[in-house]
Amino acid sequence: MSRTSFRLALTGLAAGLSLALFQPAAQAAEGAPKPPALSWSFAGPFGTFDRAQLQRGFKVYKEVCAACHGASLVRFRNLSQPGGPEFSAGQVAALAATYQIKDGPNDQGEMFERPGRPADAFPSPFPNEQAARAAQGGAYPPDFSVLAKARTYTRGFPTFIFDIFTQYQEQGPDYIHALLTGYKEPPAGVTLLPGQNYNEFMPGHLIAMPNPLSDGQVEYPKGADGKSPVPETADQYARDVAAFMVWMAEPHLEARKRLGMQVMLFLVIFAGLLYYTKKKVWSRMPDGSPAH
Amino acid sequence: MSGHSSYVPKTGIERWLDARLPIVRLAHDSAVSYPVPRNLNYLWTFGGILVFMLVAQIVTGIILVMHYTPHATMAFNSVEHIMRDVNYGWLLRYLHSNGASMFFVAVYVHIFRGLYYGSYKAPREVLWILGVVIFLLMMATAFMGYVLPWGQMSFWGATVITNLFSALPVIGETIVTFLWGGYSVDNPTLNRFFSLHYLLPFMIFGVVVLHVWALHHVGQNNPTGVEVKNVEKDTVPFTPYATVKDIFGMVVFMIVFAWFVFYQPNYMGHADNYIVANPAATPAHIVPEWYFLPFYAILRAIPDKLGGVLAMGSAIVVLAFLPWIDTSKVKSMSYRPIARQLFWAFLAVCIGLGYLGAMPAEGGYVIASQIFTVLYFGFFVALFVVGLFERPKALPTSIADAVLAASAKNGSAARMAAATAAEPNVKG
Numbered sequence: 001m002s003r004t005s006f007r008l009a010l011t012g013l014a015a016g017l018s019l020a021l022f023q024p025a026a027q028a029a030e031g032a033p034k035p036p037a038l039s040w041s042f043a044g045p046f047g048t049f050d051r052a053q054l055q056r057g058f059k060v061y062k063e064v065c066a067a068c069h070g071a072s073l074v075r076f077r078n079l080s081q082p083g084g085p086e087f088s089a090g091q092v093a094a095l096a097a098t099y100q101i102k103d104g105p106n107d108q109g110e111m112f113e114r115p116g117r118p119a120d121a122f123p124s125p126f127p128n129e130q131a132a133r134a135a136q137g138g139a140y141p142p143d144f145s146v147l148a149k150a151r152t153y154t155r156g157f158p159t160f161i162f163d164i165f166t167q168y169q170e171q172g173p174d175y176i177h178a179l180l181t182g183y184k185e186p187p188a189g190v191t192l193l194p195g196q197n198y199n200e201f202m203p204g205h206l207i208a209m210p211n212p213l214s215d216g217q218v219e220y221p222k223g224a225d226g227k228s229p230v231p232e233t234a235d236q237y238a239r240d241v242a243a244f245m246v247w248m249a250e251p252h253l254e255a256r257k258r259l260g261m262q263v264m265l266f267l268v269i270f271a272g273l274l275y276y277t278k279k280k281v282w283s284r285m286p287d288g289s290p291a292h
Numbered sequence: 293m294s295g296h297s298s299y300v301p302k303t304g305i306e307r308w309l310d311a312r313l314p315i316v317r318l319a320h321d322s323a324v325s326y327p328v329p330r331n332l333n334y335l336w337t338f339g340g341i342l343v344f345m346l347v348a349q350i351v352t353g354i355i356l357v358m359h360y361t362p363h364a365t366m367a368f369n370s371v372e373h374i375m376r377d378v379n380y381g382w383l384l385r386y387l388h389s390n391g392a393s394m395f396f397v398a399v400y401v402h403i404f405r406g407l408y409y410g411s412y413k414a415p416r417e418v419l420w421i422l423g424v425v426i427f428l429l430m431m432a433t434a435f436m437g438y439v440l441p442w443g444q445m446s447f448w449g450a451t452v453i454t455n456l457f458s459a460l461p462v463i464g465e466t467i468v469t470f471l472w473g474g475y476s477v478d479n480p481t482l483n484r485f486f487s488l489h490y491l492l493p494f495m496i497f498g499v500v501v502l503h504v505w506a507l508h509h510v511g512q513n514n515p516t517g518v519e520v521k522n523v524e525k526d527t528v529p530f531t532p533y534a535t536v537k538d539i540f541g542m543v544v545f546m547i548v549f550a551w552f553v554f555y556q557p558n559y560m561g562h563a564d565n566y567i568v569a570n571p572a573a574t575p576a577h578i579v580p581e582w583y584f585l586p587f588y589a590i591l592r593a594i595p596d597k598l599g600g601v602l603a604m605g606s607a608i609v610v611l612a613f614l615p616w617i618d619t620s621k622v623k624s625m626s627y628r629p630i631a632r633q634l635f636w637a638f639l640a641v642c643i644g645l646g647y648l649g650a651m652p653a654e655g656g657y658v659i660a661s662q663i664f665t666v667l668y669f670g671f672f673v674a675l676f677v678v679g680l681f682e683r684p685k686a687l688p689t690s691i692a693d694a695v696l697a698a699s700a701k702n703g704s705a706a707r708m709a710a711a712t713a714a715e716p717n718v719k720g
Contacts, residue, residue, distance in 0.1 A: 045555055073372050142567075146372065149558060150566035157647075167555045172563070203576070249566075252375075252382045259383070260554025267547045274540040281532045285330070287524055289692065 035153060035178030035201055038239065040170050042246060045261060048254050049247055054085035056230070057244025060218050060237045065144065068136065068209075070124030073145035074248050077118040083254035084247055092118050099123055137195040139208030148172035148242070148249040172249070173242035175201065180238035183211040213237045298325045322508050327527035328534045329514035331695050335405040336512065337541025338398050344542055345395040346500065350493050352388040360440070362486035364479035367442035368568040386557040392434050393560040394549045396583035399427060407614075408635055410623030411513040417615040419506040424612040426499050431584070431608075433492040436485040438581055443565030448578045450485070451477045456591070459598040476571065516694045517623025518687055526691035577652060585649030586642050590668065592653045593661035603665065610672055617672050619679030627685045630678050638671040 041050040058079065061071070076096040079087045087095070096116035101123060104111035116123070124143070126132035133140050142150075152171040155163060163169070178201040186198035192206070199207045213234040220228035230236050247253070299320040301307040310317055359378050361370035374381035403423070406412060412420035435453060439446045454471045458464040473480025511520060520526045528534070552559060560582060564575045580588050587604050594600035610617075625632040645664045651657040688694035 073369065073376065078376075146566045150563050152563040164556065164559065169556055169559065256382060256386075256554055256557070260550065263550050263554060264547065267543055267550060271540065271543045271547065274536065274543055278536045278540045281536050286528060289525070289696070 032153070032201060032203060032205070035171075035174040037168070037170070037174055038177060040173060040243065040246075042243070042253055043170055044167055045257060047257055049083065049085075049243065051086050052229075053240050053243045054247050055087065056220055057240035057242070057247075058085055059220070060213075060241040061144070061244055063218050064212055064237075065241065066122070066125060068125055068132070068141040069144050070126070070141075071122045071144040071248055072124050073121065073143075074251075075119060075121050076116065078251055080118070081251070084251060085244070089118070096120060136208065139195070141209070144245055144248055146249045148176065148245040150249075151175045170246075173246050176242040176245060177235075177238045179207075180213055180241070181235055297321050322504075322530075323535075324529065324531040326508060326530040327511070327520070327523050328530050329512055329520060329526060329691050330528045330533070331514050331516065331691050331698075332512065332534070332537075333515055334537075334541055335401065336514075337538045337545075338402040338405065339507075340538035341398045341542050341545050342395070342402060343500065344545075345391060345398055346493070346496060349388065349391050349395060350497070352384050352391065353490075353493065355384055356388055357490065362440065362483055364442060364482055364569070367440060367482060371441045383553070386553045389561060390549065390552045390557060392437060393581070393583065394545070394552070395430065396434070397548075398545065399430060400583070403427070403611075404639060406513075407638075408625050408632075409513055409515055410517050410618070410620075410625065412614045413517075413618065413621075413623050414615070415510045416506075416513060419503060419510060420615060421612050422499055422503040422506060424608070426496055426503060427611075428608060429492055429496045429499065433489060433496065434581065434583065436489040436492070438565075439482065439485045440489060441565060442482060442569045443562075444567045444569055444573075444575050445562045445565040445578070447477060447569035447571065448575055449580055450481060452578055453580070454481075456597075456601050456604075459601045461598070478571075513623060514691060515624060515626065516688055516691060517627070518689075518691055518694070521690045522692065579650055582646070582650070585647075586645035586668075587649075589645040589649035589661045590665045592649075593658065593665040607668060610669070614672075614675075618675050619677075620682060620684070622684040622687065627687055628678075628682055629685065630682045631675065634671060634674050634678065637667075641667045641671065 040047070041053065042048060061069075076092050079085050079095070080089050080092045096118050099116035099120070100113045101116045101120050102111055103114050106112055125141075126135065129140055149172055153175050155171070179199060182199045182201040184198055184200050186192055186205075190198065190205070192198060195208055196206050197208070197210050198205055215233045217234070218232065218237055220230065220232055223229045230240075250256075297317055297320075299310075299314075299317040301310045301316070306316060309315070356374065359370065359374045359381065361367060371385065374385050376382075378384070406420065406423070435449075439450045454468055454477065457467045457471065460467065469475065471481070471484075472478070473484055562579065579585075587607055590607050591600045591604040594603050620628060620631065622628055625635050641664050645661070645668065648657055648661045648664060653661075688697065
């Protein structure tokens with residue numbers, strides 16, 4: 001009896017705790033469709049970034065997004081670190097040198113500009129939030145550094161319980177991709193004010209950012225046959241830049257999952273050994289009576 | 293169960309030390325020869341798991357502090373600095389943030405285990421009350437810790453929860469100003485929360501010492517709720533029996549912990565907390581961490597602010613009075629047919645409240661929260677009433693008898709008897 005009841009208790013508690021877990025409500029919007037779940041190379045326990053995709057995503061970010069969105073926590077040197085886009089150190093140094101970075105004060109007490117170095121952070125397009133708002137009609141383009149972790153949508157019951165077992169945690173990139181490809185003509189009855197755009201996936205549907213991506217806008221590196229290996233479409237740009245944003249938000253994702261597998265293997269084997277040790281110890285009681 | 297000590301110093305140094313500071317004797321008596329009821333199930337491993345979690349939180353926390361900056365303009369970025377630039381900083385930070393959640397998973401299992409098996413009844417009332425004190429300190433620590441990354445949910449969670457004190461008559465506003473260190477949640481608030489977040493775990497540690505001391509004085513409860521009658525027959529020495537079982541339980545728990553740390557590190561957090569705190573923009577839904585949700589639901593169920601605060605407070609404090617609320621002499625609910633049903637209903641109510649706490653406070657959710665709040669407190673009333681007339685099932689005469697009866701039912705008694713007959717000296 002007590003055996004069944006504590007098993008029941010465990011299952012009950014497990015189910016209950018997962019049920020009670022908070023569902024992210026940050027981007028819950030009434031009537032907004034759920035972003036489609038895409039297949040990402042970095043999903044799941046063995047997930048790794050697709051280097052080529054991150055490099056393409058960086059190109060989209062640099063040529064399109066960076067006009068308004070900073071990524072102030074990311075440094076040029078990160079681009080050549082293992083587990084990222086893995087540009088060569090030379091490429092990164094050359095890239096950094098194309099930027100002018102404000103430094104100082106120097107010996108004369110003057111601020112000065114110098115070419116960027118790999119240790120510099122990505123320069124932000126605006127000096128401060130007020131300047132950004134003034135230039136963008138009052139809207140503030142958010143910094144990209146951790147944005148892929150700061151955006152989500154409601155998973156709902158019981159999906160959020162299954163997510164524990166499927167390890168689904170790509171709400172961020174799914175939402176970002178959906179948003180970037182979710183621009184629509186406003187339905188009848190919705191009048192847009194100047195500076196407003198209609199987006200299916202934006203909470204409340206009104207977004208200040210105009211549709212940023214269009215087919216053929218960014219030129220991708222060509223393969224041996226002279227063609228880009230992936231289509232140069234808005235959908236592909238959105239996927240690539242979303243993947244790049246996940247890497248920016250979680251630069252050690254690959255190391256984390258790799259270490260996780262090692263830790264898991266160790267713990268499972270250790271637990272197995274302990275189980276048999278426990279059985280062995282409990283098979284002999286001090287007074288010789290049966291244990292159970 | 294603190295019988296006479298069985299420690300025998302073997303070397304000269306041990307004898308010398310034992311005559312001056314019997315610290316090895318203390319360790320031996322409490323972790324080696326300490327008698328443990330032989331019929332404990334795996335729910336009893338959660339005490340050890342909790343000690344492990346407390347130590348893990350303190351160790352990871354101390355290292356995180358070496359890299360963290362408690363300032364309103366720098367805290368968010370210093371956490372990101374830990375995540376990006378500190379060697380294995382991401383691991384430390386995810387261990388610490390998920391560790392808090394796993395700590396609460398373990399403590400809730402531990403509390404509900406105590407509830408089911410009547411571990412709060414005489415002579416364990418003080419042990420239980422110390423447990424409630426630890427639970428309160430844990431809640432305060434976790435709440436203040438969540439403020440430190442200075443994200444949107446940190447800031448607004450701090451604003452909402454500290455504001456609750458303003459409901460108290462006369463002194464309320466003064467308390468809130470004192471907590472904030474000013475007239476709104478700002479840098480002084482962050483500084484004092486940081487200071488207290490470092491202090492409270494050591495206070496928890498102190499109360500845990502008292503908790504374990506009380507436990508070792510009265511002895512562990514067990515699934516039958518029948519006290520140990522014959523130490524020889526009813527118990528086994530802590531080492532190796534409980535030690536190996538506890539470590540096994542701990543490692544299994546660590547597998548679950550590692551699953552979240554390495555594969556779902558942000559599952560139990562809020563996406564909004566990756567947005568830096570902004571006093572000018574309120575998030576759409578301000579929601580506390582999952583382990584506070586049932587109490588948050590009770591808070592919001594009462595339309596009056598002071599009433600809500602009092603209801604939420606009493607929902608926790610009522611636990612401390614359980615030893616006197618429960619009128620039954622029988623400890624284990626395995627032998628209490630009605631109370632057992634009440635227990636499962638209560639568990640369902642707590643889970644329901646947790647769900648409601650995550651939902652917006654509007655329409656049907658508020659009404660449901662009010663019904664569940666009544667049911668929550670109704671459990672304690674029912675426990676009082678049921679104990680007066682409930683007819684418990686027959687209790688086993690001793691722990692050893694219960695074990696023998698169970699193994700006879702499993703058909704293993706004959707096999708075990710044969711095995712022990714062949715091996716008369718079975719002292720492991």
